[in-house]
Amino acid sequence: MKKLIISLSLLTGFVVFAQKGEQSDSTKVKDIQEVVMTKKVFQKKSDRFIYDVAASPVAKGNTAFGLLKETPLISSTDDKTLRIAGKSNAVIFIDGRVTQMDAESLVQFLKNTPAENIQRIEVITMPGSEYKVESSDGIINIVLKKKSSNGLNGSMRMNNQQNYYNSTGAGLSLNYRKDKLGINTNINTSENIREEYYILKNGNSESANRSEGRITDPNKDLGGYLNIDYQLNDKNSLALTYNSWANRSYNSTANLFNTTTDLVKQETDYTWTKSKEDARSYNNSMNLNYELKTDSLGSKLNLNVAGLFYKRLQSSNNFTIASDQYRNDNGNVIKIYQEQPQRINNFSATADYVQKFKKDLAVSVGGNFNKTKTDNDTKYDTYNFQKDSLVSEPNHFLYDENIFGAYVTVEKVFSPKFSGKIGARYELTQSEGNSDNAQDENLRNIKRDYDKLLPYLSLNYAINEKNNLSYAFSSRMRRPSFWELNPVKNILTEFNYIQNNPFVKASSVYSHELTYMYKSSYFLILSHTLTKDEITQVPLQGVINGKNQLRYIRTNFGDNQEMSAMLGMQKSFFKGYLSSNFNIGIQRNINNGSLSQDPLTGDIFPLYENNIKSNSFLIQTNNNIQLDKNKTWFLGVNYFYVDKQQIELGQLHSLMSLDFNLKKLWNQWTFSLGLDDVLNTNKVIIEDYQKNGNYNYVNQNQYNRGVELTIVYNFGNQKVKKVRSIDSADKEIKSRTK
Template identity: 75%
Template sequence: MKKIIMISSLLSGVIAFAQGTQKTDTLKVQSIKEVTLTKKVFKKLSDRFVYDISASPIAKGNTAFGLLKETPLVSSTDDKTLKIAGKSNAVIYINGRPTQMDADGLEQFLKNMPAENIQRIEVITMPGSEFKVESTDGIINIILKKKTTDGLNGNLRFVNEQNYFNATGAGVSLNYRKEKLGISGNVNTNENIEYKYYILNNGNKDAENRSVGSMSDPNKNLGGYLNIDYQLNDKSSLALTYNSRANRSYDSTIDLFNTTTSLLTDQTQYSLTKSSENARSYNNSVNLNYELKTDSLGSKLNLNAAGLLFRRFQTSTNFTYGSDINQNQISQSLKIMQVQPQIINNFSATADYVQKFKKDLTIAVGGNFNKTSTDNDTQYNAFDFRTQTSESKPNRFLYDENIYGAYLTIEKSFSPKFSGKIGARYELTQSEGNSDNAEDERLRSIKRNYNQLLPYLSVNYAINKDNNISYAFSSRIKRPNFWELNPVKTLLTEFNYTQNNPFVKASSVYKQEFTYMYKNSYFLILNHAFVKDNITEVPLQGVINGVNQVRYIRTNFGNNQEYSAMLGMQKSFFKGYLSTNFNAGIQHNRNNGSLNQDPITGDIFPLYENQRNSTSFTVQTNNNIQLDKKKTWFLGINYFYIDKQTVELGELDKIMSLDFTVKKVWNNWTFSVDLDDVLNTQLISVTDYQKNGNYNNISQDRYTRSVKLTMVYNFGNQKVKKVRDIDSADKDIKNRTR
């Protein structure tokens, strides 16, 4: 049900432009003098932006997720995923190390992490070769406060949110330190029902189809983590991290009323599609970390070994009924039952060594190995009541993948004003997919072996105390998610469905970025990205076996380019009573892709092409107002606007949102009320018209207007030293599990 149609995930990437680490101490670069903004500092270092909020009252009672949404260049339009300006995804690091969770677990982790524990946030728009990130991913590195006192502290959080349905959540976080031993943990749970309303129109000169209805997806989540860190001696430490998350989504439903009109015969048929789904998933991972400091300059060796077990069990039933114009059910036409499990096992290992020299020179080398096996034993059974015929298509898809990687980076500070970094990453991928019951011989065994050298370059020049410029070039590859490779289809209606594709290959991304910073308050970012063999979803539409169909195919769809320019400001006014984060940008997209064949069935459709260009304008602003001298009352006003722009599925209409937050700090308690999308303007509309006469329009209401009440209670010794957060060898694999 979560992947019934990939509009939401596509749009989260589309609107990334409007949103907006590891080696903090690996290069001694003199940055521009910091400018204090009411105990907040925003500055540009050689390869990252730094937002210091260590003493900010805005952090009081907030979460890491809420704080990140107010960080310059970072925001969220769905309250689930975080975006960096010009990036389709933000990879989260803690104290320079990647986090341990999949996307859903990470969301819950950040929404339960107390913001009071954060020292600063680093935004890396162009990660260096030492980072294992893909495609256009950027990095958000959360640096936690380092405290000195032993003891116990914690945080309790309660949340209630009302939009279309009511949602609740609660969590507890604990931190304990005694001499050389540190233990931290978290348990959180939430329950919600995701509700969406669809209007789907497609057709051509001969026929037109219209489907109208809703999707309801209940979710119950239980998750948590445990970190155990022990300092062996002054130079070495050992740590173990365990993460777990369980999700249950039972009784998910889709109810659609379908109207099919033949323009040749002027006949109209009506039908009802009723789908139900039960799914549950489990994600468990463990990571063992060893760190050794080799000298007094900060040189160190870091070793990791990790294991990941991911399980998802999903069953769905799709019914089609004949009906009249008033949606009265007449007769049953079709019943389709599907079983779509996904099992992922992964072992990962990394080794990183950083050598520092006295003359501001740093050399880093490292390597990684990932071994992943997936098992998808899919069952498909259909019975057509119109012809009294049945069809069974079982298929077990096995996929094995090995990734070998190595990198080398060299950083040098040539003067107090000028520094540079050069590096390269080499990756070798070996994969094989096998389908035991595939009718097409091509699907029986799909082997791929490819390697790529990925260079990186960055330079930074501080012209004077007020002006700083930097340039970076980066190259990355983007591998498909594991579920995208499983050759199954997920039904929306009988003739409208999504189709995964085992023939999808990795895409390549080449990016360059120029940044100008003035007085640590104003910045200009110019960006260009070229994507080769872009992985996306393509709507193929045409008459197959006498019936007009729409199939959303996951595939490589040509090349595209993106040019963008963004002006931004992070500044405080009126003696700190008003803090403003403002971004305004323009983006130009150039698309070049075409497709006319279903890669799984071989069916030929009228050509679908997207060779259009678009230019769009975006605005985003976050404002925090201190309402009293004691710093106990605060008002937040946030707004974003995204102009019309061309995406893979067509032209995305403008979208915007206005949000308010009122917060009260009372001793150890913090109370806040959030009003999100108060104007109800986060409505999704995509329109596409092809030269051959085909059209496909999609409208979606996600019911994002909501009211949320949050209560937070902090207890214990607030001077507890944070447990050392542990590197994970399998972070990049987890990102591909959904």
């Protein structure tokens, strides 16, 4: 059931310009490093935007996640995922290197990392060939403050948040440096109950279905990391990074009341769907890094080896219960019992070398290898109380994947005004999926062997001190997440479920971006993205075996184009008393896909089509107001509005949220009170109407309105130098585990 929650909650991810992405990939939020806040300066340099934040009061008492939400071009509508304007996902780097955590763990890590540690935030909307990222991913690179003296420092953080239920969290961060040795560690814990309310409607001229009710998901999290960095001499360094995260979600429940009407016979049936799920997951990863500086110009060799071990244990009982219009319990009809364990083991290695030349020329070459094994031993039993019959449909799905990659980039500064970078990445993927006991012969062995050459180009021209113009072209692949390939059902009701698909293949993404910036404060971004073989969910609806069914099928669904134009501003007013960033933009979506057959069962449904062109409108602004001369009181006012837009599942209604934050700085203490979604408008509604008469409606309320109190205390020697952050060899694989 939790996978169902994850899949449906991805609907909240369409923030800036209909940004799509699977939660499981929504989940593709990755590592973060330092962010500096001295002066709120936003500027375009080469292939990235730079947000200088080191001395800004916005950072005081804030978290890395909260700070990122206030960064130009970055947004979040669900407080779980970060998005870059026009991009599917935001991949998080820290000091130019990716962390080892999976998406869910990383979010908690960011929410417990003090923003005071951040020097600047770099937003890379079009990553070069040297970055191992997928599809239309953008990169958020957090650059940490570099401090000089030996000693120990740290911070303690406590927060309490009230939405539908109360949630709590606490964290401790420590940083120690002694000459050549640096140790950095963090441990944090949180406890919350996620509450969601659904209204689901579907049908056609012959039948109508409605399901309404709650999904309640309790969670306890415990995690942390340890970084050890030792400088052997002036040229050689070693570093070891270990990350661990555990989640427990016991007694997660769904209670949905279902109304099914036969419009021909004028008959109505009533049932309850009641589910209970227990799940726990563990993520442990380790990375060993060696760095060799080969000259005084900055040339260096980086070697990484990493291991990642992910385990998720999940079991659930799903009951269909007879009822009447008064919602009485009239006895069990169907029981579906599922066990869905998943184990993922990965070994990764990378080698990167950059050679810098005196005449402003740099050549980078590198390669990577990833070997992943997944084991999904699913149990699926259906018991019919009326017939006293039991049907078992087990599925043991094993998936092995090897990825080989190599790249070369050449970066040249032709003049003080003009620079460029050209590169290419080659990737070879070999995979094999096996089901020991699959009911379908086609699922017992699925082999894939494909390669791709991915070119990249970027140009930057500083017209003068006030005007800057840049262009970039990028090509990428988007591989399916491991859970998307596991052919299991995630049940909402007996005839309404999500079906994963081992036949999903990688999609290709081609992007263009033209950027103009004026006075390092105003910018215009024009972009175009073409996605071929889009990976998404498609709602197939029809009468199968005498019952109207709705299946959300994971599949490749045609091609998609996105064209966008965005105007933005990052500026301070009234002698710094008001700092504001403001974005306004439009986007045009062109969808072109159709599907009628369930790829696993072969069942034929009425054709589902999405050949719709749509335009949408966006406004987003973040404002920080200084309330006193001593710079101890601050008020934050944040707002976003996303117009209705066409996505693969139908038309997504407009989204809007108004948030406030009041902050008090007192010596080493920071007190913060936040009010989120004050107008209670951040809700997801999707509607779809087909030519054949089928319709589908989803209304999801995640109870985003709430209040949060945070207390932060900083202690120790604040001049301690941060540990060197390491780029994990398995950074690309982590994002596909969730």
